[in-house]
Each structure stands twice: as C-alpha cells, then as structure tokens.
Amino acid sequence: MTLERYLATAQDLALRAGAELLRHREAPIVSESKGVPRELVTAADRASERIVVGGLQRAFPDHDILAEEGVLTDEPASRDGCEWLWIVDPLDGTTNFVHGLPYYAVAVALAYCGAPVVGVVHAPALKTTYFASAGEGAYQCVGGGAPTRLHVSKTAACADALIATGFSYNRNEDGTDDNTERVAAVLPRCRDLRRLGSAELDLCLVAAGSFDAYWERYLQPYDVAAGAVLVREAGGAITDYAGGDNWLFGDSVVASNDRVHRELLGLLASARR
Numbered sequence: 001m002t003l004e005r006y007l008a009t010a011q012d013l014a015l016r017a018g019a020e021l022l023r024h025r026e027a028p029i030v031s032e033s034k035g036v037p038r039e040l041v042t043a044a045d046r047a048s049e050r051i052v053v054g055g056l057q058r059a060f061p062d063h064d065i066l067a068e069e070g071v072l073t074d075e076p077a078s079r080d081g082c083e084w085l086w087i088v089d090p091l092d093g094t095t096n097f098v099h100g101l102p103y104y105a106v107a108v109a110l111a112y113c114g115a116p117v118v119g120v121v122h123a124p125a126l127k128t129t130y131f132a133s134a135g136e137g138a139y140q141c142v143g144g145g146a147p148t149r150l151h152v153s154k155t156a157a158c159a160d161a162l163i164a165t166g167f168s169y170n171r172n173e174d175g176t177d178d179n180t181e182r183v184a185a186v187l188p189r190c191r192d193l194r195r196l197g198s199a200e201l202d203l204c205l206v207a208a209g210s211f212d213a214y215w216e217r218y219l220q221p222y223d224v225a226a227g228a229v230l231v232r233e234a235g236g237a238i239t240d241y242a243g244g245d246n247w248l249f250g251d252s253v254v255a256s257n258d259r260v261h262r263e264l265l266g267l268l269a270s271a272r273r
C-alpha cells in the first residue's frame, strides 16, 4: 500500500485551505455559535472545508469523508469500518482564529480500517506544515523550507515535563468533567502546563518534542486524527485515559513522548473525577 499519493493530495489541499484562512483573516471575522455555548463557526471554516473536501471528493471519489462542518458531506455510514476514511478539520483552533492568535490549523487525516495512517496539519499563520505517514516518519516544513524530521522529547519524568491540555466547549454541562480536578492533580507535579487551543497543534508539538505530553476530553476524531499520526511517527504514544486504544472515536486522549505516559495516566486517574 503506497500512501505517497494520499499524503501529497492532503498536503496540497491543506496548503490551499490555509491560504484561504489567511485571506479571511484580512477582513473582519464574523463568528456564529454552533449551538453549544463558546463553540464558534465562521465563513472561513466553511470555505476551508469546501476546498479540502471538494478536492478529496474529486481525487478519491470512492473514499468516505468525515468533516467537522459537514458542508459538502453527510455523516459517513461507518466511522470506523474497514475502508478508507478521510477525517478533516478545516479550522482547528477556531477560537484562536477569531481572536487573532496564530495557533490554528487545517488538519487532514486518512484512516484505514479505523486507524489514521496519513496526517497533515498546516498552520498558515505560523508558516508551518506538519506531516506524517505510517512507517515513513514525522516531519515539519517551516516557511516552505526543506522538511526536517521530528522526534518526541526524551524527558523521563513529569517533574521535568511541559504538558499541554484543553478545556472542552461543553464544560458547563451537568455531569461533565471540566478538567479542573485533573489540572489540580498534574500542575503541582510537572514543570508547567500550557493551553494553546488547538488539539491538532498540541499533538504536533508533542511530536516535535516541545511538549512532553498532552491530554484532553470530549474531542472529535477530526481534532486528533492527523496529529496522532505525527505523534506515533515521531516515537510517541497515544491512548485514552485508561491507557487503551479508544482515543480516536472515544472521549479522552493522552499523547506523550511515551516515557512519561504511565506517570501522567496515574496523575490523571488520581484526580477526584
């Protein structure tokens, strides 16, 4: 199975969609709520999605597509069945985009039999593209330069780790884990915490060795699929909070350089909820 053509198409579409996002940033941004308080959508999300999904439909008419805004697509019949499934976040980090922070990205992943095998995360305002495909390693390109190979950090203990997390839009809903207890459990035991606001970029920064680990709940497959390929190809680990494999379609994600994984899982589990 050669993934080269899939990776090249994903890179091309992510770059074109990223240019569209930058064009939208030049005009005032109008955002609407998606129904869940805080969760925003803009014309830029939809325009980016049309570019990526339209391009994928033309290039690979037999493949299924799961895209955040569903502009050109319906929910695929099966999300984790044994076929090719493209997973697209046209604008990950929408809140950053709306507020003028550069941590947002177009994320395009391809999964085979429910396992992501190609991932591209393009952050146009950072002029940085992260990409990986199964067995071929993880890379970043800055400013259109030559790709450089990525490796996770070698940090061996949470006490020396810079760890990222996020807070879900639905954190005020009854019975929802708002992450404050887990922050209270990890913060005293790590070097420091960061909250950048783009799950895909958080994962890429684990792959790049800047973050030693990352955790978050209530994400969707399009928030994590592409970055997960980067983490694994850079030598890292990705699991759910229980240390199992249900991180893509489940409701919790922990990614790390592998070395601090078990300790971080223990800290997260020690939280009061």
Ligand code: 2AM
Pocket (backbone or CB within 6 Å): 089, 091, 092, 093, 094, 095, 166, 167, 168, 169, 170, 197, 198, 199, 200, 218, 219, 220, 223
């Ligand atoms: P978005 O920017 O594409 O909406 C911030 O914590 C990160 O988590 C972002 O990647 C954001 O994706 C995602 N996120 C936060 N809450 C979410 C929710 N309830 N459902 C899906 N994605 C969520």
